[in-house]
Each structure stands twice: as structure tokens, then as C-alpha cells.
Amino acid sequence: MAELAAFIAGVKEARDLGIDKLWIESDSAAMVVAILSCKIPWQVLQKWWSISHFLDSIQWRLTHCYREANALADALANYAARQQCDRKWTSTPDFITSKVGYDALGRPYYRFT
Template sequence: MENDGAGLGGVIRDSEGEIVVLFSTEAPKEDIFMLELEAIYKGIQLASSRGYDRIWLESDSLVAVQIISDQVEPPWKSVKILQQIKEKISSFSSWKISHIWREANSAADYLSKRSCPLKGVDLPPTIATPELLAIIRDDCEGKKYIRL
């Protein structure tokens, strides 16, 4: 499945659920799986650069979660980025990764869209649009999101 002009996007929250940093960037033409890994890596880099010692990664890509958790073999094209992810993850005192349904991960989905009005790698939470803040609140509260 090829990228239709989407990008990389994510939200980093602290242990209280407060937004720490956002990222929303253009991505090279690549298949969706590789973009998922790139987004995970970008989130790990940002968490590390902010001095976090423990992280909990959530991704709506079950395959990416399974591969990072060593549950399934990675495709050959992902070996380099997986090596970078695992090297960076090993610098944390503890980490875990879990799958989250896309419907519960709508903030990252919003940030990865080409139409997202926010663009940047280390965006402060103060620039979040009211729409994004509502999406993040809904994600935190576990509200259902219906995909159309």
C-alpha cells in the first residue's frame, strides 16, 4: 500500500496524560508500514531528547508492534529502521509497546494528514488547535471514533 501524501504524526504525553510535544511532518513516498516505523522512531527520538527515562509506545499498526516486540519476523526493507528503533529503545530504563486501535489513536492520525495545519518536529502543546485538543481529549477518555 503506497503513501497517498500522508505524513508522520504523533503526540507525546507525560505520565499524567498531559501533552508534552507534538510532531507532524511530511513523509517521503513510502508504504504505510514503513511510515508507521518512522513515526515510532520519531516519537522515541523526541522522548529521548526531552530526557524521559521510561516510555510507553502505542501504535495503531499491529504488525509494527509485533515486529518491535520480536513476535514476528520483519520484512527485509525494515531492518535498518528497526535496528535504529531498538538501539534507541535500549537507552531507556524501561519501555513497553502496545497496539491501540486506529479509532482510539485519532490524534496521531490527524497529525499525519497532509491537511493538518500544524507542521514541525518539536511542536509545543500550546499551538494545538481546538480541534486537535478535542481529539486528544476524546482519545484520553476512550470515546469512540467512527471511521468513514
């Protein structure tokens, strides 16, 4: 449910910014399958309807990627969870800058459990 809420919030932000091409990557395979198969849970169906017209009017894609491939989004999500806040930045936050450089070099991320 949290991933769906984040998806909807992100699409609303894209709509507000006037984005006409959108590619969303998520590490939640369940969310990707639910959206692509149009099996939206009833708890968020009304919110889904509020963005579906926008999605129909633009080019968009939703793909699954593993958490390691989405280190920037993972860092932002961890920040939001630790700080218990939602925030918009007008420039790249300091804790992301090094990850952007690392990502630009195409270096792999590893996660050990």
C-alpha cells in the same frame, strides 16, 4: 516503513527529553509485531541500533490499538500528511484541543468504510 520511522523518531525525542518511562501505542500491528519479536527490517536496522541502548535503559512498552482508539495521533498524522511537514508544538494545537476534550470524556470514535 513509515510507522517504524515514526517510532524511531518518537523514541529519539523521548530520549532527548529525558523520559524514563515510555508507553507507545500504534495502529500498525505489523510494526508492533516486528519490534516486539525483534525482527527489525534491514532498511532501518542501523537507526534501530541508535535507539536500542536508550530503550534498554528505561521502562517502555509498545502496544497495538485500533485507529479509532488513537484519534489524537491519527489527527496529528493526517495534519502532517496534508501539510507535508514535521513540526513541534509547545502548546496544544487548535485542531487537537476539541479532540482532547472528547477523548477525556471517554466518548467512542467510529469509522465507517
